[in-house]
Amino acid sequence: MPEPDRRPVCITPTARDRDDLAEVASEAKDLATSDVHTMLRWAVLTGPDLALPGGGATVSRWELLATVAAQDLTVARVLEPHLDALAILAEDGRPPDPASSWGVWAAEGPGARLAARKDESNGWLLDGRKPWCSLAGSVTHALVTAWVEKDDRQLFAVELADPGIHLEDDAWAPAGLARVITNPVAMTAVPGRPIGPAGWYLSRDGFWWGGIGVAAIWYGGAVGLTRRLAAQVSSREPDQLALMHLGEVDACLAAARAALNEAADQIDRGSVTGHHAKVLAARVRHVVATAAEDVAQHVAHALGPGPLSREPEHVARVADLALYLRQHHAERDAAELGRVLLEPPEGFPPW
Numbered sequence: 001m002p003e004p005d006r007r008p009v010c011i012t013p014t015a016r017d018r019d020d021l022a023e024v025a026s027e028a029k030d031l032a033t034s035d036v037h038t039m040l041r042w043a044v045l046t047g048p049d050l051a052l053p054g055g056g057a058t059v060s061r062w063e064l065l066a067t068v069a070a071q072d073l074t075v076a077r078v079l080e081p082h083l084d085a086l087a088i089l090a091e092d093g094r095p096p097d098p099a100s101s102w103g104v105w106a107a108e109g110p111g112a113r114l115a116a117r118k119d120e121s122n123g124w125l126l127d128g129r130k131p132w133c134s135l136a137g138s139v140t141h142a143l144v145t146a147w148v149e150k151d152d153r154q155l156f157a158v159e160l161a162d163p164g165i166h167l168e169d170d171a172w173a174p175a176g177l178a179r180v181i182t183n184p185v186a187m188t189a190v191p192g193r194p195i196g197p198a199g200w201y202l203s204r205d206g207f208w209w210g211g212i213g214v215a216a217i218w219y220g221g222a223v224g225l226t227r228r229l230a231a232q233v234s235s236r237e238p239d240q241l242a243l244m245h246l247g248e249v250d251a252c253l254a255a256a257r258a259a260l261n262e263a264a265d266q267i268d269r270g271s272v273t274g275h276h277a278k279v280l281a282a283r284v285r286h287v288v289a290t291a292a293e294d295v296a297q298h299v300a301h302a303l304g305p306g307p308l309s310r311e312p313e314h315v316a317r318v319a320d321l322a323l324y325l326r327q328h329h330a331e332r333d334a335a336e337l338g339r340v341l342l343e344p345p346e347g348f349p350p351w
Contacts, residue, residue, distance in 0.1 A: 005227045009066040009220045011059050011260050018063075025067050032072035032313075036138050036179055039078040040101045046079065047086045048098060053209040059264035062216035069220025070227070073320035076217045077180045081134065084210045085143050088155070091206055092195045096141065096157075103142040105185070106155075106201065107132035112184060116146035116154060116192060126156060126190045129168075133185040136160065136167050148198050155201040156192030164190040176316070176323035205273050208281035212263050214327060215288040219256045221321040222292040225299045226253060228314055232303060245302035249295045256291040259284045275345060282337040289328035296321060 006029055008021030015021055024046075031039050050064060051057035065083075069076040085102030089095055096102065109131035119125050126146050133142070140160060145153045158165070168184040201207065226249045233242050263284045266272045272280045296318065300308075307314040329336075342348055 005231075006071070009063060009070045009223050011063050011066065011216070011219075011257050011264070015060075015063045018060075021063060021067050024064055025071055028068040028071035028075045031075050036074075036078060036135065036181075039075050040082070040135075040138055042075075043079045043082040044099065044101050047083055050083060050086075052087050052090055053206060053213065054267050054270075056268050058209070058267050059261060062213055062260055062264060065213055065216045066220030066223065069217040070224040073217070073221050073224075073317065073324055074177055074179050076220065077177050077320075077324065078135065080214060080217060082139070084213070085141075087206060087210065088143060088195065088201070089157075091204065094195075100141045101139045103133065103135050103139045104144075105130055105133045105136075105142055106145045108145075114144065114146040114187060116148050116156060122189075122191060124156060124192045124194055126158065126187045126192045128187060130185045130187070132182055133167075134180055134182045136183045136185050137181060143195060143201075144192070145201060146192065152198045153202070154198040155195040157195055158187075158190055158192050162190050164188040174319075174323055176319035176321070205277045208277040209267055211281045212260070212267075212284050215256075215285045216260055218288050218292045218321070218325055218328075219253070219260060221317065221324060222249075222253060222256070222295040224317050225295055225321065226250075228307065228317075229299045229302055242302055245298045248298045252291040252294045252298075256288040259287040275340070275343060279337070279340050279350075282333065282340055285328055286334055286337055289325055289330075289333075292321065292325055 006022070006025045008015050008018055008025055010016055027042065031042055051061045053061060061083075065076060065080060068079055081104045082102045085104050086096070088104070107130075112129040112131040114126055114128040114130045116124050116126050126144070128146070130144055133144075136142070142158055142160060143155055144158055145155055148154045164187055166186040166188075168186055170183050172182050195201070196204070229246060229249060233246050238246070263272075263280055266280065267277075300318070308318065341350065
């Protein structure tokens with residue numbers, strides 16, 4: 001098995017000279033064998049110093065996420081929602097306790113509904129069931145969406161030590177990201193602090209910017225796979241097929257990197273807000289997800305069965321990336337991109 005590559009993952013050429021990214025890469029690699037609580041403690045220490053999206057250094061934030069992902073996708077999966085929550089709370093103007101760790105739970109599912117009601121004495125109280133709550137048994141707090149009207153949702157901050165919170169058993173047995181346990185959570189009269197008005201969470205530009213941050217993690221995961229291919233190609237005289245696969249993955253990564261770099265620049269210049277932010281997120285996520293899936297296929301074809309049968313780290317990276325990429329809904333999200341392109345004020349066609 002090749003020695004781990006602890007270099008930073010670059011979206012811009014200057015990232016190669018960032019000592020902080022080299023340190024993050026080494027820390028993330030060392031954390032890969034730790035438990036989730038240790039990863040969360042590291043996330044809590046990392047969060048306060050990280051640039052917020054849209055603040056002029058968005059690409060540096062995404063390079064950190066990509067660098068962590070290239071080392072270990074479980075560490076990245078633990079880190080990302082905590083950082084997303086800090087960014088949301090910063091937008092709301094009320095930073096959290098610096099020792100707290102956070103999840104973000106906004107998914108909806110059949111047979112599950114979490115509702116918020118205003119109580120005269122106790123403020124907002126949350127009742128019901130929330131599906132797909134990642135790390136519910138590990139984080140101290142969460143940002144959770146709840147229904148305040150029939151068709152309107154609002155974001156609330158909750159403390160998971162509250163006695164009204166109950167983690168339901170679930171048959172969580174994925175091949176990838178197995179340590180990032182996801183449970184349904186039942187709530188009974190749980191106090192919730194409102195974060196923004198109704199509808200704010202999903203309508204804010206930061207929602208779309210955060211979605212591109214997840215794509216930066218996919219890019220980093222693809223870089224991790226590509227480094228395994230590069231190690232094999234460098235260890236022997238490559239044939240034409242090996243060179244073809246190496247060239248293909250380089251082109252895929254270049255496309256993803258260019259899309260992320262352009263998006264970060266546009267966000268920091270303030271030129272993508274509202275509908276344009278939604279279009280940009282849909283476009284970049286699709287470009288990066290497609291590139292990452294193509295990289296995974298080329299690496300699999302080039303390496304053959306050996307690493308998949310003898311290298312636990314490679315096996316985990318393949319499985320982790322495959323599951324993480326399913327946050328992108330493939331053809332459905334491509335169709336959604338096509339739909340939003342036709343909505344005003346995009347100015348169709350935009351190319």
